[in-house]
Amino acid sequence: MEKHVLGLQLPTDPRWINIAEKNIEDILVDHAYCEQKAASSCISLIIMYPENENLVAMLTPVVAEEWSHFERVLEQLTKRGMRLGFPRKDDYVDQLQKISKKGGSRDQQLVEKLLLNALIEARSCERFRLLWKEIQDAELSKFYYELMVSEAGHYKNFCRWRNRLWMKNQWRNAGAKFFYRKVRL
Ligand SMILES: [Fe+2]
């Protein structure tokens, strides 16, 4: 089987880049909100799991980093005379949330949330890679290269944490095996 970026099962349609290039304002606006949601999601995890000091320590700098990405996207919009506008519906995240397992222990819920975040990071990273390689605008190409590297780091972080918790729950409860059997990154 062909290997895709960060283990994603389906690659982005290669025609996406042509559409993206013709709609750079939409891409930048969607991107800005992706960064905002990434920061918000980490903040929510901190609020939900304050007792997990190591997790809080891992997430806190990610919040700052995601917010700095938001600022940088905003800068790119402003530079081009474009405006932020309102966020659009995010079908990808909505669909992922629907298939996310509900219930279970706090650790199991956290595993699901970390997996969701990892998948979102992986897709962002894959799209940024396409933009870096294909986009004609040299400044945006460089910008997307830097962000691709950063999001890949977040993806690895979330995977590492998710795998650590998953192992811990496997040891504690053999039944958890069934719960996570289908979850593979
Ligand atoms: Fe980011």
Ligand SMILES: [Fe+2]
């Ligand atoms: Fe990220």
